[in-house]
Amino acid sequence: MTESKLRELYEQNLRQMDNLTEKQQNILKAALSLFAEQGFDATSSSQIAKRAGVAVGSVYQHFHNKRELLMAVLTPLTKSVFSQAADQFIDKTLDKDYNSLEQFIRALVADRMLFISNNREEFKIMLGQLLSDNQLGPELNHAFNEQPKTTAFPIIDRLKKKKLIIDYPNDVIVQFVFGPLVTFFGKIILAIKPMPIDQEINYAVGLIVNGLTPRSN
Amino acid sequence: MTESKLRELYEQNLRQMDNLTEKQQNILKAALSLFAEQGFDATSSSQIAKRAGVAVGSVYQHFHNKRELLMAVLTPLTKSVFSQAADQFIDKTLDKDYNSLEQFIRALVADRMLFISNNREEFKIMLGQLLSDNQLGPELNHAFNEQPKTTAFPIIDRLKKKKLIIDYPNDVIVQFVFGPLVTFFGKIILAIKPMPIDQEINYAVGLIVNGLTPRSN
Amino acid sequence: MTESKLRELYEQNLRQMDNLTEKQQNILKAALSLFAEQGFDATSSSQIAKRAGVAVGSVYQHFHNKRELLMAVLTPLTKSVFSQAADQFIDKTLDKDYNSLEQFIRALVADRMLFISNNREEFKIMLGQLLSDNQLGPELNHAFNEQPKTTAFPIIDRLKKKKLIIDYPNDVIVQFVFGPLVTFFGKIILAIKPMPIDQEINYAVGLIVNGLTPRSN
Amino acid sequence: MTESKLRELYEQNLRQMDNLTEKQQNILKAALSLFAEQGFDATSSSQIAKRAGVAVGSVYQHFHNKRELLMAVLTPLTKSVFSQAADQFIDKTLDKDYNSLEQFIRALVADRMLFISNNREEFKIMLGQLLSDNQLGPELNHAFNEQPKTTAFPIIDRLKKKKLIIDYPNDVIVQFVFGPLVTFFGKIILAIKPMPIDQEINYAVGLIVNGLTPRSN
DNA sequence: AATGAATGAGCGTTCATTCAT
DNA sequence: CATGAATGAACGCTCATTCAT
Numbered sequence: 001m002t003e004s005k006l007r008e009l010y011e012q013n014l015r016q017m018d019n020l021t022e023k024q025q026n027i028l029k030a031a032l033s034l035f036a037e038q039g040f041d042a043t044s045s046s047q048i049a050k051r052a053g054v055a056v057g058s059v060y061q062h063f064h065n066k067r068e069l070l071m072a073v074l075t076p077l078t079k080s081v082f083s084q085a086a087d088q089f090i091d092k093t094l095d096k097d098y099n100s101l102e103q104f105i106r107a108l109v110a111d112r113m114l115f116i117s118n119n120r121e122e123f124k125i126m127l128g129q130l131l132s133d134n135q136l137g138p139e140l141n142h143a144f145n146e147q148p149k150t151t152a153f154p155i156i157d158r159l160k161k162k163k164l165i166i167d168y169p170n171d172v173i174v175q176f177v178f179g180p181l182v183t184f185f186g187k188i189i190l191a192i193k194p195m196p197i198d199q200e201i202n203y204a205v206g207l208i209v210n211g212l213t214p215r216s217n
Numbered sequence: 218m219t220e221s222k223l224r225e226l227y228e229q230n231l232r233q234m235d236n237l238t239e240k241q242q243n244i245l246k247a248a249l250s251l252f253a254e255q256g257f258d259a260t261s262s263s264q265i266a267k268r269a270g271v272a273v274g275s276v277y278q279h280f281h282n283k284r285e286l287l288m289a290v291l292t293p294l295t296k297s298v299f300s301q302a303a304d305q306f307i308d309k310t311l312d313k314d315y316n317s318l319e320q321f322i323r324a325l326v327a328d329r330m331l332f333i334s335n336n337r338e339e340f341k342i343m344l345g346q347l348l349s350d351n352q353l354g355p356e357l358n359h360a361f362n363e364q365p366k367t368t369a370f371p372i373i374d375r376l377k378k379k380k381l382i383i384d385y386p387n388d389v390i391v392q393f394v395f396g397p398l399v400t401f402f403g404k405i406i407l408a409i410k411p412m413p414i415d416q417e418i419n420y421a422v423g424l425i426v427n428g429l430t431p432r433s434n
Numbered sequence: 435m436t437e438s439k440l441r442e443l444y445e446q447n448l449r450q451m452d453n454l455t456e457k458q459q460n461i462l463k464a465a466l467s468l469f470a471e472q473g474f475d476a477t478s479s480s481q482i483a484k485r486a487g488v489a490v491g492s493v494y495q496h497f498h499n500k501r502e503l504l505m506a507v508l509t510p511l512t513k514s515v516f517s518q519a520a521d522q523f524i525d526k527t528l529d530k531d532y533n534s535l536e537q538f539i540r541a542l543v544a545d546r547m548l549f550i551s552n553n554r555e556e557f558k559i560m561l562g563q564l565l566s567d568n569q570l571g572p573e574l575n576h577a578f579n580e581q582p583k584t585t586a587f588p589i590i591d592r593l594k595k596k597k598l599i600i601d602y603p604n605d606v607i608v609q610f611v612f613g614p615l616v617t618f619f620g621k622i623i624l625a626i627k628p629m630p631i632d633q634e635i636n637y638a639v640g641l642i643v644n645g646l647t648p649r650s651n
Numbered sequence: 652m653t654e655s656k657l658r659e660l661y662e663q664n665l666r667q668m669d670n671l672t673e674k675q676q677n678i679l680k681a682a683l684s685l686f687a688e689q690g691f692d693a694t695s696s697s698q699i700a701k702r703a704g705v706a707v708g709s710v711y712q713h714f715h716n717k718r719e720l721l722m723a724v725l726t727p728l729t730k731s732v733f734s735q736a737a738d739q740f741i742d743k744t745l746d747k748d749y750n751s752l753e754q755f756i757r758a759l760v761a762d763r764m765l766f767i768s769n770n771r772e773e774f775k776i777m778l779g780q781l782l783s784d785n786q787l788g789p790e791l792n793h794a795f796n797e798q799p800k801t802t803a804f805p806i807i808d809r810l811k812k813k814k815l816i817i818d819y820p821n822d823v824i825v826q827f828v829f830g831p832l833v834t835f836f837g838k839i840i841l842a843i844k845p846m847p848i849d850q851e852i853n854y855a856v857g858l859i860v861n862g863l864t865p866r867s868n
Numbered sequence: 869a870a871t872g873a874a875t876g877a878g879c880g881t882t883c884a885t886t887c888a889t
Numbered sequence: 890c891a892t893g894a895a896t897g898a899a900c901g902c903t904c905a906t907t908c909a910t
Contacts, residue, residue: 023891039349041258044883055892057886066884124348130406131345132256141407166427172420175404179396182403186395189347190361191354203385207393210383211428238873262901272875277902279873455894473783475692479880489896494881496894562782564840565775566690575841600861606854612837613830620833621826623781624792637823644817645862672869695904706871708907717905 024062026052032073036121039128040070070129077122101164101212104155105177106205112181113201120188127189148174166214176211180204241279243269249290253338256345257287287346294339318381318429321372322394323422329398330418337405344406365391383431393428397421458496460486466507470555473562474504504563511556535598535646538589539611540639546615547635554622561623582608600648610645614638675713677703683724687772690779691721725777752815752863755806756828757856763832764852771839778840799825817865827862831855 020028030051034043045066049056063069116123130136152174159165165173184204187194194200237245247269251260262283266273280286333340347353369391376382382390401421404411411417454462464486468477479500483490497503550557563570586608593599599607618638621628628634671679681702685694696717700707714720767774781787803825810816816824835855838845845851 037351039258041256042349057892060885061890128345128348131341131348132259134254138408141409144407144409168420168424175400176397176424179400180393182399183392183396186399189354190358192358192361203389204393207385207428210430210432211424213427215427274875283901471785473692475690476783491896500880558782562779565779565782566693568688575843579843602854602858609834610831610855610858613834614827616833616837617826617830624795625789626792626795637819637827641817641819641827641862644864644866645858647861649861708871711906712869
């Protein structure tokens with residue numbers, strides 16, 4: 001699946017979203033929960049139909065095959081990760097003139113950790129696809145590479161000028177900040193009961209900030 | 218699948234390993250690569266047979282069903298993760314009387330990052346199963362919880378006594394150290410070209426150590 | 435398979451019978467003839483599909499596995515043998531006040547011999563299953579033991595009181611009457627051309643009646 | 652399979668029987684019991700090998716395929732039924748100058764009922780084959796038709812001359828005598844516990860004799 | 869003679885997808 | 890639009906049979 005295809009799909013899906021009948025919405029919900037519970041491959045069309053309370057044929061009325069249904073399920077997520085979220089984030093953080101590293105990290109970590117927590121099912125599905133779909137990886141790769149350049153990098157650069165952040169390459173810093181987030185998600189996958197999310201955030205922020213703060217000597 | 222079952226499987230597989238004919242070895246290799254490329258469910262028996270250069274029936278001669286084959290593929294990994302690795306690690310680190318935090322972190326990060334790098338295919342497969350097999354999670358969970366208590370926790374405690382490490386809960390510290398390792402694995406999954414592994418290690422160690430080192434004031 | 439399961443199956447099949455599409459009816463017919471010709475195990479799903487003129491998948495649309503199809507095929511028989519037949523028989527014979535042994539035997543033999551003749555294919559299938567399915571035997575055993583007690587035994591008792599029948603145990607008498615019926619079925623299995631059925635009945639009735647009639651001295 | 656083929660097989664098997672190693676004998680025994688328990692189709696070569704305590708390949712050393720093994724198992728039976736038994740019977744009964752019907756019937760029924768009881772496993776297997784193998788029926792049919800003509804018919808004719816037996820066609824009489832025998836075998840198949848064999852014989856003989864004895868008036 | 873790994877056709881069954889109603 | 894019976898390719902797996910050792 002090329003990027004253009006994804007965008008096409010996304011946009012056609014977006015258009016559909018508005019027209020979606022109640023039955024279609026139910027199909028989407030049923031698919032989401034089943035894909036998350038059992039994986040995409042292990043979920044059959046008839047299972048989706050049953051949980052949605054419709055006939056099998058109805059599943060194929062709007063979503064012309066199972067893969068298209070998967071994309072429709074994933075679309076709001078990719079949208080959130082790569083555009084909406086970014087935009088929101090720029091509004092929230094770039095506009096404010098962050099003077100302290102902690103303010104910046106806390107805002108970012110809190111935002112993303114809640115995002116992960118709220119969209120855990122979609123993330124699980126997406127990760128599952130990532131592992132088996134060899135074309136999905138490079139595409140997200142691109143997004144992961146490009147997005148921070150326009151959002152996080154400028155902030156980091158400003159913090160660097162003020163000597164408020166350690167002088168490591170920007171991508172290394174971003175990657176480091178992502179560590180606790182990814183670990184948090186890992187706990188969800190492993191069904192490890194996380195601490196209350198506030199605590200998770202506090203500990204993560206404390207350690208990241210300490211890690212990124214330059215030593216005086 | 219209970220833990221005892223897993224151990225049974227592992228031991229019977231180990232016994233088989235020795236008796237394995239060349240064709241059976243090929244089947245194991247073929248299964249490993251195909252599971253990693255496409256996922257377990259998406260890989261058919263006939264595909265495995267074809268890549269191994271054998272007949273379908275031969276796949277089932279020693280591995281009585283596909284799941285047993287999966288276990289045979291994953292066995293060396295689980296072994297390494299949960300026993301061998303732990304044992305080695307205790308030898309390597311506990312015996313030496315680590316005086317500096319960096320020595321400890323570097324030893325651990327280098328060891329585990331190489332381990333991840335060397336077993337990336339098996340890890341991808343295991344993660345894939347984790348997402349769809351609801352019984353695998355809790356089992357590994359247990360291992361993840363218990364193992365550090367006997368290996369890493371004593372070292373952390375000693376470092377705490379010497380004020381060489383920040384006074385956070387032990388499990389939070391362990392989780393934080395795992396962050397860059399998990400992120401590193403994430404890059405592999407996303408097919409993001411990592412830096413040379415030495416650099417990955419150096420940056421990770423630098424940031425983790427800085428994050429865990431107490432501030433004087 | 436417990437009796438309740440059989441009854442469940444029977445009732446759910448009965449419900450299906452009405453809903454059965456023409457293709458499904460063809461599947462039932464094809465299965466019946468193939469099971470009778472070749473036995474249950476030796477008949478493949480694809481063979482059934484081919485003879486029914488449908489796709490393999492259609493065989494499994496209503497009958498969820500081959501065994502359920504077998505039961506659907508046998509159901510009309512078990513129904514007739516163990517309920518309908520019994521009921522009819524009670525109506526036909528118990529109500530009439532049989533005064534002569536011959537009347538009773540002739541009614542019974544004629545009825546059952548026609549029944550065997552009309553359902554020879556189903557009987558062959560059932561016998562085949564009886565030989566390989568160790569759970570079917572005891573179940574029918576029960577039915578064979580219980581049914582006569584409520585239908586034939588009272589009549590025999592009355593005939594005994596009137597000294598119209600030999601004073602042997604009731605079950606021995608029933609078993610003796612069944613002899614020619616079973617032999618008749620044996621001829622069908624061996625593809626031995628039977629005589630015209632009227633003759634078969636006349637001879638059997640003559641010999642059975644003579645066998646059961648008490649000698650004066 | 653033509654009759655000549657059966658005879659060929661039988662004779663070649665007979666020759667083999669003498670050369671049979673202990674392992675081969677075990678294979679024969681294992682096959683017999685398994686075929687009787689589960690049916691021919693449901694019994695796999697490896698199952699036979701396991702029960703016989705040999706390797707799969709050994710099963711095919713003497714018996715070149717499963718069907719040949721079946722024949723080897725069935726041969727002693729067909730032999731007994733159609734030649735040995737007949738010969739023995741002629742010796743036992745024809746030579747004696749039966750004056751009473753009961754003597755004749757008792758000898759015959761006792762002999763055959765014990766024969767059935769002793770060879771119940773082989774009979775079950777043979778019946779199973781009879782139901783699925785459309786070529787076996789006519790062959791046995793022939794044997795069933797021809798054998799009595801040379802053994803039982805002359806005796807019956809002599810009894811008729813002495814007015815000791817009812818004047819029904821010979822084949823009807825034979826068929827009637829077989830009734831209780833077949834019913835007895837039916838009980839074995841249905842796993843219905845029979846009475847002590849002496850009782851079974853006594854009741855059967857009593858009823859058959861009564862059935863075949865002419866009434867004075 | 870005995871072994872058991874290897875073979876591949878064939879089995880029962882599933883399921884994404886289509887289409888007449 | 891919705892339905893669900895029909896389709897047939899594909900799957901996991903079995904097993905009679907072969908053959909190198």
